[in-house]
Amino acid sequence: MQSVANIVEVVSNFNCEVDVESLRAFGSGHINDTYFLKNSTASGEDYLLQRINHHIFKDVDQLTQNMCRVIAHLKNKVKTQGAGDPDKEVMTLIPAIDGKYYYRDSTGDYWRLCLFLKDTRSYDVVENTTQAFQGGEAFGKFQKMLSDLPSGLLFDVIPDFHNIQKRLAALNEAAGSDPLDRMKKVLPELEYISTHAQQMLYFQQPQQQLALPKRVTHNDTKFNNVLLDKNDQAQCVIDLDTVMDGYIAYDFGDAIRTIINTAAEDEADLDKIKLNMPLFEAYTKGYLKEAGQFLTGSEVDSLVMGALLLPYMQAVRFLTDYISGDHYFKVKFDGHNLQRTRAQLQLHKLLHENADALQTIINNEMAVYQQKQA
Incomplete structure (x- = not known):
């Protein structure tokens, strides 16, 4: 806690x-520190204050420019569509007194x-x-509203973020x-990762x-990055730190990674990790209801590979951090990143x-969407 x-x-x-x-x-994020602040006046708005992890996001100004560009585009979309409230459906950044949308304190944070x-809740x-x-x-609508924002406008705040070749x-x-003599503890995990590496290079194939267009994507579509209202209706997509150009399947895959799993991301008991296929079908139905309006056939065909890649990639990232000494992800106990690795590899195994x-399921839901449009 900050002073x-x-x-x-x-x-x-x-x-x-x-x-x-x-x-x-406030919240359960792995990277930034988030705090809830109550307004000093009873009728005023409350706020979320975040300390940005500048060891990971090395250029905070570029990150903020990305967020502001995407937020402005989304608010304009909601406003021009005339059926929503841009201040409720899109996050709002508060400017600092110098006009920037971030502040660097006396300690360098x-x-x-x-x-x-x-x-709202997540x-x-x-x-x-x-x-x-x-x-x-929510994520399908997010992508749809950004589908006319040209790629190439945003900064690559974490280069090769979803490049599995670089992650491997x-x-x-x-x-x-x-450095910490941990290799002897992770040999089965390394063997599994090596066995599936060639298949997971799908998105690096020429x-x-x-065939796949680069689009502006969220790149961190965990389910807890959607705020639902008190009636469990989607209201706002949050956590825009990693908005960059990418493949649609990356966003789909990361969402499925957190939705289809019957257990937590770091579940220690691997037997509790199963696939909840009704949740996958429901997510896919909601997603294609919105994203089906702009996706190409090649993008639809790539969605399953995204669902396979993202837990695999997350396992690679967790294991890399574990071997290196737990410098990237916050950990709650010794071996937390290894526990996360094993859980994600088990999920990948079941998805595979x-x-x-x-x-x-994807083909059936896409056919239903197309029939409704006919």
Whole structure:
């Protein structure tokens, strides 16, 4: 927890009125530190204050420019469509007194402030098909509204973020140096990763790179990055740090990674990890209801590979961090990243075994969407 004196310095540099004494930690993010701040006036808005992890996001100015560009585009879309409230359906950043949308404090940390959307909530684990459908609809709509924002306008804030070839190279480098002598604990995991590596290079194949368009994507579509209202209806997609150009299948795959799993991302008991196919079907139905309006045939065909790749890639990232000494992801105990790795590899194994069933569901839902449009 940050000191009150430090927070006073930070919030005094934003255009807001808050009660610093109300500061409390908020959310379950792995990278940034998030705090809830109560407005000092009863009728005012509340806020979320985030300390940006500038060791990961090395150019905070570029990151912020990306967010502002995407937020402006989304708010304009909601406004011109005339059926929604852009301040409720799109996150709102609060400017600092110098006009920037972030502030660097006296210790060198970077902060941003955004409006807290009242009467909303997020879930780390999907509880029912209604929530799954809403999550699919939210991310599908997010992508649809950004589908006319040309690629090439945003900064690559984390180069090669979803490039599995580079992720595997980083894992091999970490394994080669083995600074904490952890390699002997992870040999089965490394063997599994090596066995499936060639298939997971699908998006690096020249024919796929020619067929698949680069689009502005979210790149962190965990279900808890959708805010639902009190009726469990999707209201707002949040956590826009990683908005960059990418493949649609990456976003679909990362969402499925967190939705189809019957257990938590870091479940220690691998027997609890199973596939909830009704949730997958519900998410896919909601997603294609919106995204089906702009996806190409090649993009639809790539969705299952995205669903296979993202848990595999997440396992590679967790294992790389574990071998290297747990510098990237926050950990709660010794071996947490290894536990996460094993859980994600188990999920990948189940998805790989059921890939044909997943493809059938996608094909069926896409056919239903096309029939409705005919």
